[in-house]
Amino acid sequence: MSTNLQNQPLAGSFDSLDLIDPLCRAVAEEKYTTPTPIQSQTIPHLLAGRDLLGCAQTGTGKTAAFALPILQHLATNNKPAGRSGARALILTPTRELALQIAESFRVYGRYLKIKHAVVYGGASYNNQMRELARGVDVIVATPGRLLDLYGQGHVRLNNVEVLVLDESDRMLDMGFLPDIRRIVAAIPTKRQTMLFSATLPNEIVKLSESFLNNPVKVSVTPPSSTVERIDQRVLFVERENKSALLHSMLEDESLYRVLVFTRTKHGANRTVQKLRKIGVEAEALHGNKSQAARVQALDKFRSGRARVLVATDVAARGLDIDGITHVINFELPNEAESYVHRIGRTARAGAEGVALSFCDEGECGYLKNIERVTNRSVTVLDSHPYHSAAIAGRGANTAKPKTRPQPRRRGGKPARRVEGVQGAWNRNGGVPSGVSHNQRRRAR
Numbered sequence: 001m002s003t004n005l006q007n008q009p010l011a012g013s014f015d016s017l018d019l020i021d022p023l024c025r026a027v028a029e030e031k032y033t034t035p036t037p038i039q040s041q042t043i044p045h046l047l048a049g050r051d052l053l054g055c056a057q058t059g060t061g062k063t064a065a066f067a068l069p070i071l072q073h074l075a076t077n078n079k080p081a082g083r084s085g086a087r088a089l090i091l092t093p094t095r096e097l098a099l100q101i102a103e104s105f106r107v108y109g110r111y112l113k114i115k116h117a118v119v120y121g122g123a124s125y126n127n128q129m130r131e132l133a134r135g136v137d138v139i140v141a142t143p144g145r146l147l148d149l150y151g152q153g154h155v156r157l158n159n160v161e162v163l164v165l166d167e168s169d170r171m172l173d174m175g176f177l178p179d180i181r182r183i184v185a186a187i188p189t190k191r192q193t194m195l196f197s198a199t200l201p202n203e204i205v206k207l208s209e210s211f212l213n214n215p216v217k218v219s220v221t222p223p224s225s226t227v228e229r230i231d232q233r234v235l236f237v238e239r240e241n242k243s244a245l246l247h248s249m250l251e252d253e254s255l256y257r258v259l260v261f262t263r264t265k266h267g268a269n270r271t272v273q274k275l276r277k278i279g280v281e282a283e284a285l286h287g288n289k290s291q292a293a294r295v296q297a298l299d300k301f302r303s304g305r306a307r308v309l310v311a312t313d314v315a316a317r318g319l320d321i322d323g324i325t326h327v328i329n330f331e332l333p334n335e336a337e338s339y340v341h342r343i344g345r346t347a348r349a350g351a352e353g354v355a356l357s358f359c360d361e362g363e364c365g366y367l368k369n370i371e372r373v374t375n376r377s378v379t380v381l382d383s384h385p386y387h388s389a390a391i392a393g394r395g396a397n398t399a400k401p402k403t404r405p406q407p408r409r410r411g412g413k414p415a416r417r418v419e420g421v422q423g424a425w426n427r428n429g430g431v432p433s434g435v436s437h438n439q440r441r442r443a444r
């Protein structure tokens, strides 16, 4: 398996990929000049009909990597899907991702006659049933709702020629495996299958063995390469002081598009309420919100009308929002992979970003695990008003980073770098580069 290609110089162009003209035109209009590594490594194989096991996160360009070959296949082997049928099926864990992927199909397929439908829970059945009734070329779906509609006879899967399992590790985490198995059982075995996953735990490898046929294996963006570009700091703080700390940080205007992660939906709501009380425009994003409320929250955040989005892990999975200046872990996640995923919401498209993590007494173990997995120690930011020296003592660094040697203390343990509050929230000590004044104003 090829690895760590994300940061290598990109060879070739879209012209060398043998894409049909309508796709080249759409891609050019998106101002994509060079294929990303996952695109250049997979598109030729996918156009040749091979199966694929892709280890890649969002942000690598994986959606175009699968959408372009699918669109080309559908357009060049034109045939009807039949009533309630579909020719390509994309399964993805969340509604937001389903909508994002469907939008990509619309954009890349704008010069082709390709019909697609989006199917996800928490929204009316009627519209989705209507869209599916006449048959479509592509369905983008979350597994639960698709299985519901399949069970009720509103969708037929016996004409599916291409299947994509996107964010497979997250679908497994969310308990979708039985649904996925049922869906796959309804699809002809003669098909092209692509499985994407940010990580490749054993279960995913097993799944790929049962669903894929002699796949091409491609891996890009090992977690550490994303992590390298992000300025990460940890703030040791008593649990009850976390809100006050967040509020004091937000007095700094250069934190102008801020994604805050909480562990629970309830915590997200509470944080939003408190922020609104102090006059900060904030929105919550989590699974208990109606679809309309989630779309509205995302719109407000994307457009800058809300400065802060408070989200849970699952809801924020794969979110592609440009210009997030700061990710704040109000609570640390207990899985290092979630941490890597969360902080990767900043530093999109090659930009740099800042990740600030609040760590209370109970979270020191999570921090150590994160440092072990990412092989990097997180700089302590200690001169904020709520710093807890006692917690800092417990969270003392144990990681032994290979990539960046840390200054050593007497006693031989690698010391965390400790930084004061001056310029603390930002890499540049001020407004992050690449953001216009207007964008800042809009965000306020």
Ligand code: AMP
Residues within 6 Å of the ligand: 031, 032, 033, 034, 035, 036, 039, 057, 058, 059, 060, 061, 062, 063, 064, 320, 349
């Ligand atoms: P994805 O990993 O599919 O979520 O894509 C992440 C972002 O990269 C999206 O905003 C895409 O529009 C963008 N993107 C995808 N392919 C390219 C490319 N070849 N050049 C520039 N941007 C791209």
